[in-house]
Amino acid sequence: xxxxADGYYCQFCISIEVKENVExxxxxxxxxxxxxxxxxxxxxxxxxxxxxxxxxxxxxxKLNRRKSKKFKKGQKQSNNYHKARxxxxxxxxxxxxxxxxxxxxxxxxxxxxxxCIVYEDxxxxxxVRNSKLSKxxxxxxxxxxxxxxxxxxxxxxKITIAVPPQYTSQDCxxxxxxxxxxxxxxxxxxxxxxxKDRDIAASINILKKGLCTAGHVGRDSFVRNPEVLWRD
Numbered sequence: 001x002x003x004x005a006d007g008y009y010c011q012f013c014i015s016i017e018v019k020e021n022v023e024x025x026x027x028x029x030x031x032x033x034x035x036x037x038x039x040x041x042x043x044x045x046x047x048x049x050x051x052x053x054x055x056x057x058x059x060x061x062k063l064n065r066r067k068s069k070k071f072k073k074g075q076k077q078s079n080n081y082h083k084a085r086x087x088x089x090x091x092x093x094x095x096x097x098x099x100x101x102x103x104x105x106x107x108x109x110x111x112x113x114x115x116c117i118v119y120e121d122x123x124x125x126x127x128v129r130n131s132k133l134s135k136x137x138x139x140x141x142x143x144x145x146x147x148x149x150x151x152x153x154x155x156x157x158k159i160t161i162a163v164p165p166q167y168t169s170q171d172c173x174x175x176x177x178x179x180x181x182x183x184x185x186x187x188x189x190x191x192x193x194x195x196k197d198r199d200i201a202a203s204i205n206i207l208k209k210g211l212c213t214a215g216h217v218g219r220d221s222f223v224r225n226p227e228v229l230w231r232d
Contacts, residue, residue, distance in 0.1 A: 029114045063087055108148070108152050177192065
């Protein structure tokens with residue numbers, strides 16, 4: 001039995017076959033998650049970042065102020081305080097569920113459309129230590145997205161590979177030259193003449209890393225014979 005802001009839920013553990021048979025696509029894709037876009041892929045597609053928390057932040061702050069006004073330090077809290085706290089928690093829960101469903105939907109789509117999915121092995125816990133970006137990083141839901149990609153990869157028999165993130169946004173996908181950039185620089189421009197959106201260029205480098213090196217496979221992933229990717 002689990003209590004949530006919107007009620008109680010009863011959970012049962014059952015054992016069922018979860019493997020899903022899908023047609024091989026012989027496609028591989030690199031994903032670069034970010035803040036401007038939720039992700040950019042090596043095919044040139046970008047997925048918008050919905051920013052669920054940012055959209056609901058004004059309402060959350062308003063509810064939080066109401067809750068704080070009703071709090072009586074050192075006293076038994078009134079019913080009005082508990083109601084205000086519950087209203088705040090319910091909005092927070094709704095935002096959390098929106099973020100989770102968004103990550104789940106996109107992860108399933110990516111795994112259905114590709115046989116090999118490569119992404120960065122980001123240490124999100126370290127990244128959120130940046131006070132200027134922590135709220136935006138947490139709102140993006142990168143951890144949830146990776147978890148669902150690895151789950152659907154295992155469920156559908158796809159390959160999921162996490163590669164080191166170093167220099168993926170700096171190296172040129174065409175010639176390999178390292179082009180240093182500030183975070184505010186959004187376009188990759190190389191002396192060789194190659195020009196591409198910074199995030200898309202990074203996703204191409206991520207895919208190359210996954211195909212050229214062993215990387216390491218997602219913790220919950222099911223590894224299928226890579227030769228299946230290159231069959232005619």
